[in-house]
Amino acid sequence: MQVLMFGWEFPPHITGGLGTACYGLIKGLIRHDVKVIFIVPKAYGDENPEGFRLVNASDVVMNFRETDYQQFWKNLTYLEIASNLIPYAGQEEFEELVERNTLEKLEESKSIFADRYEFSGKYGKDLMKEVSRYALVASSIASQTRFDLIHAHDWLTYPAGIAAKKISGKPLVVHVHATEFDRSGEHVNQLVYDIERQGMEQSDAVITVSNFTRQIVIDRYGIAPEKVYTVHNAVGPSLRPDLQGVMKHVKEKVVTFLGRVTYQKGPDYFVEAASKVYRKDPHVRFVMAGSGDLLNRMVRRIARLRMGTRFHFTGFLTGTEVDTMFAMSDVYVMPSVSEPFGISPLEAMHSNVPVVISKQSGVSEVLKHALKVDFWDIDAMADAIYGILHYEGLSKMFARFGKEEVENLKWENAAFNVVEVYKKAISGSLS
């Protein structure tokens, strides 16, 4: 089976968990003899495509004289109206990104109708334009390549998936890693919602990363339950070196939050729970790793709580920094308000770090050896953190069984379920 897969990012250049999940899934699919052509808006050249083809959409040559493409461009131009959309980045982060990319952008705007379009590969300004251009490139690729099925990850790639389906007539599977309701609460961006819904409606099957998300897809997007399948994420065979005990330089126990500092991730609940633990036991350090639109508010709150020398901010971490952070941690907390899956607790458990996770997360459906609390219940959260820090039996047990549990969550198994969905989609589209 040959699959044309559309993603938005790929390790090591990631801004969220999407890239990591795609990587793991592809590795798993290869084991099931599925051939994958993975398309990203921009390849940096240092990715590690073992056993599959990584296509940089920026390298695809397009011929605009062909009317098909022009037609598609016309259909998508409405997307350009809202070029200020920010899907993953918050306002401040977004401005930062835009500033950082100013030069790059200038070059791009010149080359809009050139033969080759350079994608920035980031969530930022002109995102909608990029999404539609990506779709344009997708149709070009779809007409030049042979494959059996199209697989699109998250809304940014849905238009590309739809375009490829229209050109090739092959079945489309959309993979929902997050919905607009997770990112924005009840204040959804209508344009994003519409794209998501369109993608799900036009698809032959929808894969959700948890039952939590499956329910949202059914309830909020009105998708027929029989074509929505849950395939829980997994965690890759540890690429991470075992750094346990090597990198830690502080005596105190370390409690870590790692993720985007945005509404969805519930950083404020972590801060409040931290202050409760701190009042009970001042010999603890807390770390908030990541950045986002709520970061400055968190910094101010910490200053007001007078925890400045015990609560540290690291900014956004990548690669080995994340490994180091896990190696230094004694408890990992994921207080997400709404988390379709949440792969980071699995990574933490892989590094023998016990985790406290919110019940409003997909990952809580698959984990037994984790403490689960409601995101808003800061007392329970503080209690859980304190318990793991002070009752050695608890932390030891979580570390041991947790690692075992996570090692059984293999991408190979997840990929098997994905292949089952592929088969259904292909047979469904044929009938």
Place this chain on the structure above:
Amino acid sequence: MRFINLCFQIHQPYRLRTYRFFNIGHDHQYYDDYQNRHIIRRIADLSYIPANRLLLSLIREYGKTFKVSLSISGPVIEQLQQHAPEVINGFQELAATGCVEFIGETYSHSLASLGSREEFIRQVRKHHDRISDIFGQKPQTFRNTELIYTDQIGQIVADLGYSTMITEGAKHILGWKSPNFLYCSSVVPKLKLLLRNFRLSDDIIFRFSNQAWSEWPITTEKFVSWLNQMPSNEEVVNLFLNYETLGEQQRKETGIFDFFHYLPRTLFKRGKYTFSTPSAIAKALQPVAPISVQYPISWADEEKDLTAWLGNELQDEAFGKLYEIESTVMASDQDDIFRDWERLQTSDHFYYMCTKWFSAGEVHKYFNPYASPYEAFINYMNVLSDFMIRIQETGKVPVKETKPIRKAARKTTKPVPKKKPATSSKTSVNATKKTPRKTTKKS
């Protein structure tokens, strides 16, 4: 005869490097050596060296009628000795002329006067010793960091043996009074106060090259004509500037050096003026009135208060944590810990955490290594966290003692305000009563 009191402050902090959480506990190198060296070298070449040359030539030209005073902070002395020793030589040459007064301040340009009385005294003494060692002159005049002043600070300074102090001619303190007279402290009348004329000083510091300003360009003729327009009984004009104004903040191309080159000549030609130094002026003149300051004033921004350094959550947290550990630092008795303790107190660190960006962004962004006050705070607190671990590791003070120390440190800071009302409330009540009486009589 009207005195011109020309004072320059010379200060550069030890800027911190990007110090992350991962460094805490094992990496004790806090400073951005490359950046600090680069900046000090640049400022020396653009400003300090040509400015020293200019002052020396003016002294040689005009003899005893041209005098200046210099306030040089500890961190800048250390950095100059390391990276631009010729600037120190230049200051020594100026000292040898006898026309330059060296002014005392806190050693590390700190806000210790607001955090800890003991540390403030320790730093003033240290600066005093360092200045006398290098320049062979014992400071008689004191200026606190950022010209911060209260009655209590004046009291401590007088107790330390200083006869004169320079502070800001803040409008809300002076009211209808003019800064162009000699005043004295209402608490310790023997302490003479010279008040900075902020309008004229800032005309040079901030507006000299501002072409959008209606008075641009300032020529020496124009500047002296403003001085001549002052009421004839006004006795002294206190110009207090950053030394970096010469050549760095105001580039050579703006004509700033020419302005100062011709200023004495125009002054002497157009009126009865003489340059003098703070302690000499304080001896020559009689104070016209006592000044009472209950709440701290400074030379910053429009408000002339502490809000550039203290007051928002970030600044208060950092400042509070820093002075909480004072007694443990003292107990540690280690040179490297003392050194970092002093450098972490430098006021610039708190200035970078200021959130008043929109009102004074231009001024506040000057050599600010951080993109936001939040980054400044995070970085500073990481460094401070490591510093606290080091102190604990000296083992001189058991960890458990931090709590009583915290309380003690707060007590030491509190007595300052507590003493205030006891001594100064009478005078201030009188002052407030007097002014309304006068106005009612007039009306």
